[in-house]
Amino acid sequence: MTVATQPEIKPAERTSARPEEVKIALIGNPNSGKTSLFNQLTGLNQKVGNFPGVTVDKKTGYSQLTPAIRAEIIDLPGTYSLYPKSLDERVITDLLYDPTSKHFPDLVIVTADASNLKRNLLLFTQLADLQLPVVLALNMVDVAEQEGVKIDVELLQRELGVPVIPMNARKGVGVAALKIVMTQQLNAVERPFFTIPADLQPLLQSIKSRFSLSNDYLALQFAHQYKSLKFLKEEDLAWLGEQLEAADFKSNARQADETIARYTRINELLLDAVRVEKAEKDEKFSNRLDQILTHRVFGYLIFFAILFLIFQAIFAWASYPMDLIDGGIAALNSLIQENFSGPLVNLLTEGVIAGLGGVLVFVPQIAILFAFIAILEETGYMARVTFMMDKIMRKFGLNGKSVVPLISGVACAVPAVMSARTIENWKDRMITIFVTPLMSCSARIPVYTVLIALVVPDKYYLGFLNLQGLVLMGLYLIGFLAAIFSALLLKVILKARERSYFIMEFPTYKMPRWKNVGITIVEKVKAFVFEAGKVIVAISVILWVLASYGPGDNFEQAEQRALREAKTEGLTEVQTENRIASHQLESSYAGIVGRSIEPVIRPLGYDWKIGIALLTSFAAREVFVGTISTIYSIGEEENVTTIKEKLMAEKDANGDPFFTPARGFSLMIFYLFAMQCASTLAIVRRETKSWMWPAAQLVYMSGLAYVMAFIVFQLFS
Template identity: 60%
Template structure:
């Protein structure tokens, strides 16, 4: 039976951060998941399809983690917006509230709030084994009877209990909820009027509307004005009532705990996490260990990825050669081989390195170590106008600056957030890896240092550290300019250490690589087609012009020889529209050691940094009539500098280009997201000018130092 002919159910996953929602989401959906955006905002919306039974499929929505329905960030606001109206078409049919049993009391605050909204709820009790290690023993049967909701115990890491959870989703038992919070006579007046004026049936929904109306995106302005009038009429003090509600809820939660939970005192010194933290968060050894982990990461990007990269590189070259041999010659074959396949091959070759990068990040997050890194870096970031909250975007920037900048919404101090947004693009993202690795491979010898460390890996790590160093120095300067004197506080929960769930790691790698290939692929296919046209055609009859100029400039070359054909192909490329454009900008970039071919790649890669390699693949394929099976690495290595007669990609040029790509903005998507987050073009333009100027100046210095 097809999915379209079966019943579909909308199920939302809610819970505190680190409660296990993402792991449960992966178990329920597997590979059937996608990432989009919530309507009207740039917050990630993770959805997936889960087969619950033979005739029931569920659309699972993984909502951002939140501690309560009183949001302090845009991510948390999304949860309230989705739940504020059950009549909304996007409203879920069923809520799965995931609770970390080891921090049961704190997790229960969110559950009681959601339960009071009147939604059908299943309480998902996760990590019972970890709770017992902390001396917390929960009786699920007693708890189910006390709360009057279905409870399913699971282990989101191992997948235990998933079958029982699907059975509960298939046959949900919805009982009318008893209100955990009774606001009393102080709020009864405003509750009655809000319910009447807005056609609501639920008391708690009316209270939340009075609390949060100003921030709710779905409310029309007239309704916000009406709610403001009611708040003023009834002298409704949101902060006072929120405090009273929280105290009242914890009174109820404490009573429930006495009936259903046994707590034994556990000596904190005996906990494994505490022992490990003494080392990992140590003020000296903690930083040394983090540095060592980074070193291993960048070593692996070269050492472990080299074999599969060579296979992909050789495979693409073989396919290109086979197509040219078996397809009739003409513009279509040239477009297919020199345009599309050459461009895409320049991206596909880097799949192993991208996979290794995200595998490391996923393992660090899954194990609980990433939270320790944020804790460690908080003190280090303070003098530079940032805090531990800024570490999240900066580390995320190693993957991609766009979601990293969006994650700055958790920073409440606006100046601190602005500094973080401004410096995050200086962190080297995954799109820079193709540029870094191919240039390093061209000029840095593949040899071991101290018998273990690979020199190429050390250079790559140095580039990442240089990016981080430039980010914090830029933050320090901005902090002085903005005169940010407001102190912010970094409070976060350190999750318990755990062995990574390899299925989750695998799904993360799959999702990230798929996104990298498909998103980059779309841009590269379009640019490769346009670039091939611009590189293959030009004003007038470029074929005849190329023949005449080669005959005049190199009369010693015999016609119909490989050297003569290569010279004509190169001259045709130089006379093409792409060549004309490259020569137009060449005077500006010549002081950096760049030629017109690199200039074309610099411009096209502004759409996405990784397009640089695809552009070079296309340019060298069009401009070379030699060995069809030569790879992009071979062609770049064999490129001759027409002025010196030596290799084009000398250490001076390669390091100059590396520095330029390390610091230059080179990303339209990042500029667009900075515009959205700062609500104007002032900061994106300042950022573009600053980073381009920094890239140009340091690239100029680098080229002349190594020349």
């Protein structure tokens, strides 16, 4: 590629220095390298929130451009044009069409794939015609070079009228030059790329006058998209509807004419600035690889082999760091208990630290899971998975785009449900949202890990197949089967005439950008530790209080009763203390709650202690581990044993091990199906704008969990 040195910014574009903090919007086509550029500019200085009034994620970050200038980078959803096709894309128009918004950008950076510049420039020309200050980040210059695409950057910059920065965002090439341009006060493009037809001028003048607009193309966008612009008032929407009807405004036809006119102009611009020297018939590496990875037989086998590797790694690779963390927590508790005593020490060791241990011990597994997911996305393989699964998904009332939420549900149902916004068809989207929580999320991993370790032997077959890893993969597959068969049921129930179509562009295969993978791991682990961790530790403390105190003089009576039994049975001092703790726990507030629900859960093989854990798990599934840790740590001589050892030592009324395979598998199945996540119910309510869907999920999944857990317990008993 002919890559010129970055052209000098014209003096007219340096009229004044930017303010101390600027807002910069980052926008581009899907697979144009926008995420890589965002990570390069912001590093770990990122946060995720919501745009006001909508459910779309707002990913922002900060970049210190100079010692005096700090930029807030707003990462907008990927889109091909300013005419939105999904809820994700509509947030772009809400932001860019409302200058009064506090998020309105001072500058827009458009990322473009240098190897496919024609397609990428459609979005650029639309943004330029809004007369926003724009910079074109000409990304993937290395890919363009490999494909024989040569771009005269200086000529392209003159033709477009904006700074053009050649970049390889994955490796950080060109980022420094982009930061320099970001510090400048840039002018808007003066010459429009699209000439608005004269017959629309009366209508646009009325719109400009009504809304105090100075830009013809922005007025045209109001005409096209007024129904989806959330910042407009009801009376404004009614007025626009009347004006458009009077003018006989045909939106779809006008959009088509505009797109044709823009591509005609883009072809003229690129005629001299871009040359392709490599023959079209040269088969690309990605195409050759796709013949294998998307093969109708081998493609699926490879995909399931990758899933198998992931689940094996979660157990095998994570075991060593988990043991270190577990041992460290136990050592800390032992140290505190040996040197201090009293109720506050018990609260600290048996409540706070026991709950904290239940969070930290699973960090290695969560990190490994998200590492694999990030690598699959970085390499471009995840897009192929979506394509391959489209035919299968359609048979169950879903489509290829449903695979993204379902796979994302393996990490967390909340962002997975939100990602269903990319599905245009209402029926497909509702079915996807409904069944996604059946996929086993990362919050279930702590539950699965403890229960599998209890009832599944740590054996290897053929030297590398770990039995515990096989069981874990089996649980995930059961969740997937439950999701697609539930979708099939909803396909019959829901009636919709709207047909869905699947369109997706494959990105070229690339080596993962390890910095991006690392950032993803850190973000997800932080979310688990600080968001889930706060809930787990708080509930652990509450549970410790509920399990350590009871109404009236129940505790004292329980202690006296235990002492009499110990004297009669001739128990040792340690056995006596444990007997006291057992009676006190049964007489505590926690014991009373557990006893009240025991008749309902007894058919599943559960006792009142497990009942407490089930109730607390409705706040968040992973709380189960903290609950069990807290309940079974009370009354022990020393709180230094691991959760697994505590549960293995638990006996039933006959003195036999309480956690048998029947109870263990029954609990796994219950947690596999049950809707035990208040956050997911809340996000479903927000996405569907109705309490009907989350209520239906809660009833359906809880009922399914109870029935399936009952069947499993009876089969294994």
